[in-house]
Amino acid sequence: MAEPRTWLLLGASGGIGAALLDRLLDRGDRVLVAERREHRWPDHERLIPVRLDLAAPDLGARVSDLIAERGLPDGLIHCAGVNHFTAAEHNDDAALTAMLDVNLRSALVITRELLPALRRRGTGTLLFVGSTFGSIGFPGYTAYCASKFGLRGFVEALRRELADTGLRVRYVAPRATRTAMNEARVEALNHALGNHMDSPEAVAARLLRALDGAAASTFLGWPEKLFVRLNALLPFLVDKALRKQLPTIQRFLKPGATP
DSSP: OOOOOEEEEESTTSHHHHHHHHHHHHTTOEEEEEESSOOOOOOOTTEEEEEOOTTOTTHHHHHHHHHHHHOOOSEEEEOOOOOOOOOGGGOOHHHHHHHHIIIIIHHHHHHHHHHHHHHHHOOEEEEEEOOGGGTSOOTTOHHHHHHHHHHHHHHHHHHHHTTTSSEEEEEEEOOSBOSTTSOHHHHHHHHHHTOOOBOHHHHHHHHHHHHHSSOSEEEOSTTHHHHHHHHHHOHHHHHHHHHHHHHHHHHHHSTTOOO
């Protein structure tokens, strides 16, 4: 069994992050859980809440202070995310800013603050949770796709930049997952389209494997993994498939649409 490690975990208050937190604690790891506001966490001696607002303008300085106070973690698990299902013309400024700050900017800033000390130590793992929609542009998720495409590009470039170091960079892209982030009409849309949805526990188990495994990138779900490859090689085929689904998607996109 591997030695217990210390993780900085983002997005642990619900869904995939909460399920992963349980597994990390169960295997003996120490977890610094980031919280924007005070949260009721399980009572556990190896769970350490730390105040961190991923959308804060001074996020870098806050992370620097956190390292000075708590020490350098063995790795980062970026599991935080914001999602909105809406037509492109309804992406308001506040929602766009929040989505880009949490889904993308925070990953870049926190990594920047951790890297100097991680490079000096020579070991560490940086795991980022993306999405199938970080590889396939999907109607109704224009802003979310933009943030997740950006995250995937950042992780790919970072992995190549650190290829001559002892640092490990991992990317995991879940498909649709049953979390509170999905509003009722999103659940209904997935049902109408026949999209499979994984449980947070199933995704968390794969994340744990990715932390210790050799694969640089992991895409979850079938046929989603196939469509990711098709979209990269033959995007017109995915265009045709989504064009057939568009009337159903548009029905749920209409203002006031109900499940």
